[in-house]
Amino acid sequence: MTPTYLDDETDRLHVPHRFAVLGSPIAHSRSPLLHRTAYSVLGLPWQYEAVEVDSDALAGFVERLTPPWRGLSLTMPLKETIIPLLDSVDAVATTAGGVNTVLVTFDDGRRRLEGFNTDVYGIRECLVRGGIPAVKSAMVVGGGATARSTVVALAQLGAEHVDIVLRSPDKAASVVESARAAGLSRTVVALHDRDAVAALEPDLTVSTLPGGAGVSARFTGTPALRAPLLDVAYHPWPSELGVLWGAAGSTVIPGLTMLVHQAVAQLRIFVHGDPLVKIDGEDRMTAALLEAVAS
Incomplete structure (x- = not known):
């Protein structure tokens, strides 16, 4: 069989490939x-665009992919919708x-489609x-796809336990399952339960809520403020939680740095086909x- 793309990686990199980030909005x-x-930095003649695609339109978009x-790149609500359309999914994404x-x-x-999760690496x-x-x-504050990636990243850093804090504890099942699969013990806490939140003394807090979520009052005066915060929200910045943790004198890590590092892993995949091989x-x-991103 004759591959559509050249086998020599150096030559293949200089094919004017197309890429896009899909999501809605x-x-x-x-x-x-x-x-x-x-x-531009790498001298690659590649094109990258943003395309509005919702869950209903995803299968049709993928079906039309040709050289x-x-x-x-996929953002919400497509990170789960894409999985049945793929030929393979790596262990981290699973x-x-x-x-x-x-x-x-x-x-x-x-056509072959291989799925990866680089959010874990970015976090x-x-x-x-x-x-x-x-x-x-x-x-971990929140219960969506980024929260699931977060618990996997924490396990890779040696974490043994995670407290999952969210507005609706009955929606925590998917994060609980990712934490279990990653080998973490876990507790689910309702965000509105002030006493339960105040009883938590984590080494680190990671918020996966969107900016302007209106939850800072839930953490005011709690022991969590004594430990660092990673807030994956980056607009507006500083986030309300970033302001709260910063006022307490704690380390605050902005979400834009996570965005950069997950993009680095994506680029490794697009260049080498492997998120672990440096460019x-x-x-x-x-x-x-x-x-x-700082400018």
Whole structure:
């Protein structure tokens, strides 16, 4: 069989591949900025765009993928919807229950879709670079796809226990399952239960709520303020929780750094097909991405 793309990686990288971030809504996405910056730094003739695609339209969009498509980034609500459409899903994405990256390849005209989760890498890397290389117990605020990725990342940093705090405890099942699969003990706490929240003393808090969620009063005066915060929200910034933790004198890690590092892992997949294989010039590229999102 004759591959659609050249076997030699150096030659293949200089094919004008197409990429896109899909989601709904999608106009706010920083992914085009990140990927276009990376392609410029690396000297790659690749195109990256943002495309409005909801869950109902996803299968049709994927079915129409032909060369020179090479990859997709996925945001909500598509991280779960994409899974049945894939030929394979990596172990991290399986544990986290969500895919945010798809590698598209073609062999003798047959399309193959491989799913990955780079949010886990992004969360872990921004914590390590933020001075938190290990953690024993943590509080995760929220119950969606990012919360699931967070508990997997925490397990990779050595966590043993996670407190899952959310508005509706009856919606915690998927995060509980990811925590179980990652080997963590877990407790579910209702956000409105002031006494229960105040009793938590985590080594780290990770908020996966959107910006402007209106929950800062739930944490005012609690022991959690004495430990660092990673807030994955990045608009507006500083977030309300970032302001609260900052006023307490604690370390606050912004969500944009997580966004950058998950993009780095996506780029590894698009270049090498493997999130663990570094890109030549990766340090220079990462610095350019951090500068781009800071401006």
